[in-house]
Amino acid sequence: MNAIPKGKVGLWAGAAAALVILPLAWGAPYPMHIMITILIWSFAYTSWSMMGRFGLVSLGHGGFMGVGAYVTALAWNNLGLSPWLGIPLGLLCAALLALVVAWPCFRFRITGHYFALVTLALSGIVLQVIVATRGLTGGSLGYTPDRVPGGSSIIAFQFTDKATWYLIALVVWGAGLAIWYAVERSMMRYALEAISEDEDAAAAAGVNVTAEKLKITVISAMMTAMSGALYCQYQMFVSPDTVSGISVSLQMVFAVVVGGLYVALGPTIGAVITILLGEALRIGFGPSAVGWDNLIYGLLLVVFIIFLPQGILGSIQSALRRTPARASA
């Protein structure tokens, strides 16, 4: 199931072409906005699932997202550094932060609950630092990158038309999936799966447990920071509550669990479901819908973990795999 069968290449190329052309041909601003939002969050959720699928449940990814978003925006406003350099800088900061927190964690074998709670502290720290340095970051009121005159500029990574943003988000999302598949086919995957089963056994078999876990953590943190930077450049506004802190971290976990943790498109399905549900409730009920979306999310999360721990896509896939086998037997 790793390699795409040859007969399906045409199908995949067709799907990719449809994803590029159809929305651009349609071009209505509101659906376009929803699509862009879904793609950016899908990428963020995919980044989380890179670690989550190997049993490294992090509740600190909100922190990495915040670092990506704020470093990029602060570098642009204060140093005049173009996001083309600011985003790599943000990714570098996120990677460093991931190393500083994760290396001792893995070295001292902090796993499971304890790892989740240490990373929870990380997202708390990033949130509080953003709020505490309000002179620089605007605190809980949020932060806006300075707009260039005219609104669009390649150097400033600011675009007013939604079509450009759609293509950018699509490319980044596609790159996220490519990284997912690259990991899926690598030796790293086998090493990490062995580690998630039994660390001692993996170490005895010659796997460098700490190094393998660090690699995937840094990849995941940098991707998450990228999604934060992208979100900030698209919205032209970030606040600590939307890109960092515990709620965002839990939101990532939630969407991935609903979509499916162990399949490539699971996080994307999770993003589609959560964002469309949120929008439908917002439009259907108006302002009185405040709270209802999270009420349903929370309920769904509990129900899914109890009854469908593989997520929607994961369950569909394993059901499909089971049915032909039974028919042929």
Added chain:
Amino acid sequence: MGFLDIFLVEALVNGLLLGGVLALLALGLNLIFGVIDVAWICYAELVMFGMYAMYYFAVVYGLGYWIAAPLSIAGVGLMGVALHLLVISPLLASAPINQLLATGGVLFFLQSLATVMFGIDFRNLGIRLPTIEVADVFISYARLLAFGAALAGMVALYLFLTRTYVGTAIRAISQDRQIMALMGVDTRRIYVITSAVGGALAGLAACLLVLQYDVHPFVGLSFGPITFMICVMGGLGNMIGGFIAAFIFAEIISVGGLYLDLEWGYVFAFVFFIAMMFVRPEGLLARRS
């Protein structure tokens, strides 16, 4: 007073008083973790519902503080039982991380339920308790009361666990889950009782916190994470470790908040937490093996 200036003394005293309430919060969470081996991420949200219960019983229905308090404690105790029966017990056999995430879902659910039911307005009991002045140090009466009640609650729990039959069974289960079932102890019944006691402790904390803080649907986020860190730093399930960790954390927040902003107090506390995890990953009082 030399280098010990009066503000520092006041911060230290306030830290001590805050520590009492944090210790109470950590105690309930540790009890659940020690016995059932589940971390209730949504523990602070149970406290939030307890605070709303206090507000509704005391202000809206006008029952007065001393009637509202036991009603709220019982109500949150029942919520604990419901949480256990509906969410935890179907997941007892699955991976611990699933239990953690399911209670994370409950966190979202309870927050939004509060938003839908009560709205996002800040509410308080409208009780203004006086401030006591001892040797130039101002101490809020509400905090003193909370500290005293938290200590009393802890002593009551200690007596319950050591002097009663059920308490002994609870302690035995926390030592060995498999053997106790073979010894004829009904583990399911003990789990339900433990959840009720854990919920009731959250209710007690709610009665005390509502005297100092306004209640709103997101109030749990302001002390939930810190409670978790206290439990982890003390060693999950280790009540004495949690008790000590609560006071260390409270002093860091209080004294850090004195010299810089309150947020920096939290930042220091979080950084201290991460640093401690590397020094003593099994908790403050863990025996090194």
